[in-house]
Amino acid sequence: MAYLLDANVFIEAKRRYYGLDFCPAFWDWLAESNANGRVFSIEKVGDELRAGVDDLAEWVIQKGEQFFLPPDEATLITQAVQWARGQRFRPGALSMFADDADAIHTATWSSLMRCRARA
Numbered sequence: 001m002a003y004l005l006d007a008n009v010f011i012e013a014k015r016r017y018y019g020l021d022f023c024p025a026f027w028d029w030l031a032e033s034n035a036n037g038r039v040f041s042i043e044k045v046g047d048e049l050r051a052g053v054d055d056l057a058e059w060v061i062q063k064g065e066q067f068f069l070p071p072d073e074a075t076l077i078t079q080a081v082q083w084a085r086g087q088r089f090r091p092g093a094l095s096m097f098a099d100d101a102d103a104i105h106t107a108t109w110s111s112l113m114r115c116r117a118r119a
Helices: 007-017 023-037 045-050 055-069 074-085 091-099 100-119
Strands: 038-040
Touching: 007 045, 007 055, 023 038, 023 055, 038 055, 045 055, 045 100
Parallel strands: none
Antiparallel strands: none
């Protein structure tokens, strides 16, 4: 099974228990898990993390597209937004979902799971 991580996983890990200088083994484990095809994130999450201009941003830059996957196609995002519309979200929440990394995150996860099922 593969896991797709949101920005909060990286941010909370860095801020709380697994600072890059305090617990480099955690970050090495993430990189190793990514190399083994078990852990990924998305480009938009990478963009959010790089905006921090800190040691986490540097780590993200080093990992690049292998870890932070670019979006496959606009149709995937459209599918994620269509799914969200069927979930009874309030209009404001739906708008935030469509404009945020959440739609891309959901679409990438869905695509990743379909690819893994075929393999």
